[in-house]
Amino acid sequence: MGYDWQQAVTAHRDELLADLKAMLRIKSVRNERQATPDAPLGPGPQQALDHFLALGTRDGFKTKNVDGMAGHIEFGTGNETLGILGHVDVMPAGDGWSHAPFDPIIKDGKIYARGAMDDKGPSMAAYYGLKVVKESGLPVTKRVRFILGTDEESSWRGMKYYFAHMPAPDFGFSPDAEFPLINGEKGNVSLKLKFGGTNGGTVMLHQFTAGLRENMVPGNAKATVSGACLDEIEQAFSRFIKTAPVSGKATRTLDRLTLAVTGKAAHGMEPREGINAGTYLATFLKNYDFGGDAAHFITFIVNYLHEASRLEKFGAAFSDPVMGDLTMNAGLLNFTAGQTGSITLNFRYPQGIEPATIRTAIDRVTSQWDAVISVGEAMAPHYVALDDPLVTTLLGVYHRQTGTDAPAEVVGGGTYGRLMKRGVAFGALFPDCPNMMHQVDEYMPVEDIMKAAAIYAESIYELIK
Structure with a gap:
């Protein structure tokens, strides 16, 4: 009988939501007018990066802060590296919110805050997926680096700096879009x-x-x-x-x-x-x-x-x-x-x-x-073939856990997935959920966060076992 990833994630439900709320309270909008040598993209993104890396240290992972521009949380060893690329910055909240945008609340099964769906909710789901893989004690043969960017919503300076100063992952995904999987992104x-x-x-x-x-x-x-x-x-x-x-x-x-x-x-x-x-x-x-x-x-x-x-x-x-x-x-x-x-x-x-x-x-x-x-600087279109093992593995996990056979797709959004030659975007917006990214009263259903975490956990294990 296989490992029960959903049960493993459910055991961390309260802890996951507490950690997510703490991240959502950080107003991590890039603001270079307030930049300092220790916070090159402004105090908000720096505070969020520091906080997320501290979670990794708390949970026994190796962590590295790359000059305040980005950082990673590391697990495992091996000749190949799986990259999971999320971001801690958020869009400006704008006007018209029914709730304070940086004071998260859970109402009617949804967590409301700027960043709940883009990208703190999905990134926290992916982090807890990695955490339960570590706790499972199952053998792995590859390294995982959960890499956190600090200005995905603008010019990607943070993640570009990381890739210029650190070895690039061999393959990976970004939990910053939608399920089932995005294998192509427009320029x-x-x-x-x-x-x-x-x-x-x-x-x-x-x-x-x-x-x-x-x-x-x-x-x-x-x-x-x-x-x-x-x-x-x-x-x-x-x-x-x-x-x-x-x-x-x-x-x-x-x-x-x-x-x-x-x-x-x-x-x-x-x-x-x-x-x-x-x-x-x-x-x-x-x-x-x-x-x-x-x-x-x-x-x-x-x-x-x-x-x-x-x-x-x-x-x-x-x-x-x-x-x-x-x-x-x-x-x-x-x-x-x-x-x-x-x-x-x-x-x-x-x-x-x-x-x-x-x-x-x-x-x-x-x-x-x-x-x-x-x-401005152009990012060229990006595409990973449907028969690539990365694509087939991730889709296979999604299909098993959801009972659907939805295909991969191409979108107009740009994610960090394109920074890896074999990189895709994978969740965490489910097909039946409204897309609230960049919108007033941004939210993500709590159950979707939990489902995504279980999908990420099994996916990470399948890619590094």
């Missing part, structure tokens, strides 16, 4: 467009802000205007929010009117899952007489970005039969009168198209307004 690149900051019409745009990160659909947007017809604009805005799929509020201060819109935040890998508050606000403003760069800024958003995540309005739609559609997320939209306007677009691109092609398509449009485009 990822961002373009930043810079406009001037002039006005010129009868209505002036003083400020426009939307978005927290380029890889999030903006859930909130705000614009401040002045000039002619403010009473008319305020009344029209009231009518607009009654018919559009957003909510909003207008606030009058002396000769200025501020319009705030709330849409739905979502992960930027699939913009159709969200409602972009910024592009909706721009569709309202397009009806008024703005001039100069303000007009160009609004026109570009409305004509080319609003509800157009497949680049169809640029004449650049593209799809690959294996990896799916090229997608675009308008993640950051900002304008300040007299200074500058900027728009950051995040693209998830399949095999068969290059970032240069995407830039050319955008440039054909923006060149008419003298907008300047800068291109």
Whole structure:
């Protein structure tokens, strides 16, 4: 009779949840404005990394902090190394939460907090999977390194630093996506467009802000205007929010009117899952007489970005039969009168198209307004064959424990799995659970965390026995 991994994990239920709550209380949003030599990505990620590594030390693992940029928890010996790549940083919480985002609560069987699903809940499940493998006393022939990154939600500096200074694992997975398994990830690149900051019409745009990160659909947007017809604009805005799929509020201060819109935040890998508050606000403003760069800024958003995540309005739609559609997320939209306007677009691109092609398509449009485009670092598409033993082993465990035969898939999200040549993303979002990553009131069902931990435990053992 085989080892009962589910029972082994269940025995640690209270301890796992206590450790997870402690991690969730750490506001580990990257903030380099507060960086120090001992906390290169800010105090939050450093505190979270230190805390997680301390768990490993407590439980008898070898641990290593790699210059505050990343760290690992190690088990076993052997010529090959299995890497498990999680992250301790989280997205900014944003507004509109029903509960304090860094004060975790369990309600109706769900644990609520920023990071509950992305990625502290899944990482803790994977850690406890490793812990019960260690406690089982079963013989293993390979080394495991549970590697923790500190800025997965931005530029991956921490994990890239780790891979530059430490030996790369031979194979592995990242518990930072969904089940059953992701064996392919689209490429990822961002373009930043810079406009001037002039006005010129009868209505002036003083400020426009939307978005927290380029890889999030903006859930909130705000614009401040002045000039002619403010009473008319305020009344029209009231009518607009009654018919559009957003909510909003207008606030009058002396000769200025501020319009705030709330849409739905979502992960930027699939913009159709969200409602972009910024592009909706721009569709309202397009009806008024703005001039100069303000007009160009609004026109570009409305004509080319609003509800157009497949680049169809640029004449650049593209799809690959294996990896799916090229997608675009308008993640950051900002304008300040007299200074500058900027728009950051995040693209998830399949095999068969290059970032240069995407830039050319955008440039054909923006060149008419003298907008300047800068291109961020690109991550190429990543794919591991379906018959690779890593894929077949992980899918086999998932199928045995869940009683399903769901296949592997390709997604637009980018995970640490792509840092390993034989790397995949494996859980912990189950198919029947809503995706709450990057969203207000982020949560993960407690039973899903426990199920994931058991799947991880058996998977780790099968890969290193």
